[in-house]
Amino acid sequence: MTVDRATEPLSESSAQRLYEVIRRRIILGELAQGVRLPEQRLADELQTSRIPLREALSKLDAEGFVELRPRRGAVVTTWTVEAVHHLFDSRLALETSAANKAAQQAAQGASLEALEVALERSEEQMRSGDDLAFAEANVRFHQALVAQAGNPLTDRLMASIAGQMVWLFHLTSQRDHEVACRAHRSIVEAVRSGNPRLTETLTYSHIEIGRKPSFEVLSALLGITG
The missing domain is CATH 1.20.120.530 (GntR ligand-binding domain-like)
Structure with a gap:
């Protein structure tokens, strides 16, 4: 059985895997530019905890896929x-x-x-x-x-x-x-x-x-x- 990379459950320690899944969704447009990514909702959706999710979002921020904003969390970067x-x-x-x-x-x-x-x-x-x-x-x-x-x-x-x-x-x-x-x-x-x-x-x-x-x-x- 083939499991979709964007929706399969993720383990607690898989910050890199989370990074890859979210990165893929952003590139494919499944997570649209300018969209806010609430941590808890995203953690629930990906069946993980917020700690590895924060690690993944930090890496995505460093690479320009998201912007981490005070009191707003992560927002998908918008091309300008x-x-x-x-x-x-x-x-x-x-x-x-x-x-x-x-x-x-x-x-x-x-x-x-x-x-x-x-x-x-x-x-x-x-x-x-x-x-x-x-x-x-x-x-x-x-x-x-x-x-x-x-x-x-x-x-x-x-x-x-x-x-x-x-x-x-x-x-x-x-x-x-x-x-x-x-x-x-x-x-x-x-x-x-x-x-x-x-x-x-x-x-x-x-x-x-x-x-x-x-x-x-x-x-x-x-x-x-x-």
Whole structure:
């Protein structure tokens, strides 16, 4: 028997599991933007206590999925024009420099196995037709690209925005996934060639070219205009 991830009972010690369930509900829109999440009601619904729930909500707050407000508790984050621009700007700052370094590392003989695996998995998920699975795999590819630079601090910074990337990618899943995968493959080829400037340019273009279409989709869905 298959149990729905969003509704199955949760154990007292499963703060991480609670985090995953609530995160999934937010990304899928089952918990709408701007909605308040009363602790006791949510704990009852998920059959857990408030202690692990608070741990989960704290992590969701740190990753930008909810906002913890005094006397109001958790409220699902609402996407704004500024928030979308901030995410794109942060990605440009992190990923372009990391892409440049990744190509330098490749030129010195660094293995590209993890990056190539991430590319293949993103292409597999594209073919699966599962928008959320593709969004997750898409972000893992970008994390693998950043990791290729070999800088643990940059990896942690990238991890801090990965959840918001998944959320935005899923919200804008009407965009052409094949175009994204072709861009990913071009970036990997540039890394493999050991050409830092080309890799950085392709990465910048891939990220920036998605800004306007993202606003177009969000405008239709949420009334957000860039």
